[in-house]
Amino acid sequence: MAGAFCMPKEATAMAGIDGFGTILKRGDGETPEVFTAIANITGIEDGGRSRNTIDVTAHDSPDQYMEFVGGLIDPGEVTADVNYDPAVHDVLEADLEDKDPRNYQIVFPDTDATTFSFAAVMTGLSKSAPYDNKLSASLTFKVSGKPTIA
Numbered sequence: 001m002a003g004a005f006c007m008p009k010e011a012t013a014m015a016g017i018d019g020f021g022t023i024l025k026r027g028d029g030e031t032p033e034v035f036t037a038i039a040n041i042t043g044i045e046d047g048g049r050s051r052n053t054i055d056v057t058a059h060d061s062p063d064q065y066m067e068f069v070g071g072l073i074d075p076g077e078v079t080a081d082v083n084y085d086p087a088v089h090d091v092l093e094a095d096l097e098d099k100d101p102r103n104y105q106i107v108f109p110d111t112d113a114t115t116f117s118f119a120a121v122m123t124g125l126s127k128s129a130p131y132d133n134k135l136s137a138s139l140t141f142k143v144s145g146k147p148t149i150a
Contacts, residue, residue, distance in 0.1 A: 017110050024080050026091065027103035035105050038092070040083035042136070044106055046116065047077040075143035078106070078120065084127055084137040092139065095122040101144040118147035 024044055025035035052071035061067050082089065095102060101119040108114045124140030 017108070019109070021109035023105075023107040025105040025107060026095070027105070029102060033103060035103075038080070038082065039088050040085060041080055042083060043081040045079045046106070047079065049076050050074050073146075075118070075145065075147060077123075078104070078118065078141045078143060079124075080139045080141075082137050082139065084135040089137065092122070092125055092137070096125045098122070104141065114149065116147060116149050119144045 022041070022044055024038045024041050026038055027033045027035050051073045053068040054071045055066060056069055057066040099121065101121050103117065103119050105118075106116040108116070118141075120141035120143045122139065123142045124138065126138045128136045128138075
């Protein structure tokens with residue numbers, strides 16, 4: 001096929017990593033800190049970070065266009081869904097009641113076990129108990145400060 005985009009034969013392997021096996025861990029707040037996996041996680045999402053902007057427009061801004069510089073970075077939120085078990089997830093109730101940030105980690109299932117570490121305040125714990133399905137809960141964490149990826 002002349003003119004068509006073709007990948008070389010040796011580059012046919014799909015790039016990507018299976019998300020199965022990703023772990024959300026909760027720190028115990030002790031020194032040294034020990035992290036324990038939160039059981040029965042069915043999904044985790046890092047809502048991403050965003051940078052605010054500061055308007056620096058002046059009367060002499062070129063061509064009457066607004067001008068901006070970068071401001072502070074909002075570290076965003078992390079959300080997770082779990083198959084809820086009241087006996088196992090009781091620590092999450094305590095996290096919601098605690099106003100101080102706690103350390104958490106998301107450990108990805110790549111060969112290096114890449115770890116996204118962050119401090120966060122738990123801001124949401126919503127449970128669902130439908131008559132024809134499993135008990136589940138949605139967790140929301142507001143990240144505080146700069147996360148690290150190692």
